Amino acid sequence: MTKEMQQTQDEKNLAHMEVVIGKIMRIGVALALVAMLVGFVLLCLNPQAANQPFPTRLSLIWQGLISWQPLAWMMFGLLLLIFTPVLRVVVSIFAFAKIHDHLYVAITTLVLFILCIAIVYGYHAR
Known part of the structure; x- marks a missing residue:
């Protein structure tokens, strides 16, 4: 494969990955x-639930989701919102690896490592 053909294929792969990341x-x-x-509606239906503490452990959030506790649903929404960009970084690592861009694989992996450290630190720093 010529260098120009490889560059065109890499551009197509990168464009496809941008679409996937956007989705x-x-x-x-x-x-x-x-x-x-869902959490807001449940809270409107049961305002006394606002007096309960927010579930901060994954097991408590999971149990709260199963039992339809409003604050658990809200915490789950926040977790989804936090981990969506993290998933984007993971997908970006694979996208850069697919086009053999080793510099950006390294940089994006470093970003993922920093995100993971920040999440673990934030979880244990309370």
Whole structure:
């Protein structure tokens, strides 16, 4: 394959990955919005639930989702909103790897590493 053909194919791959990343971002935000709206409606139906503490552990959020607790649904929406850009970074790593752009694979992997450290630090710093 000539260099020009490879560059054209890389551009097509990158354009396709941009479309995929855009869809991931829209779907993630839409799901977060739906979860937050479910929580809001449940809270309107049961205002006493506002006096309960926010579930901050994944197991408590999961149990709250199953039992339709408003604050658990809202926390789930926030988690979706937080992890949507993280998923975008992960997909970007694969996109750059597919076109053999090793510099951007390294940079994006470093960004993912920093995001993970920040999430873990934020979770344990309370």
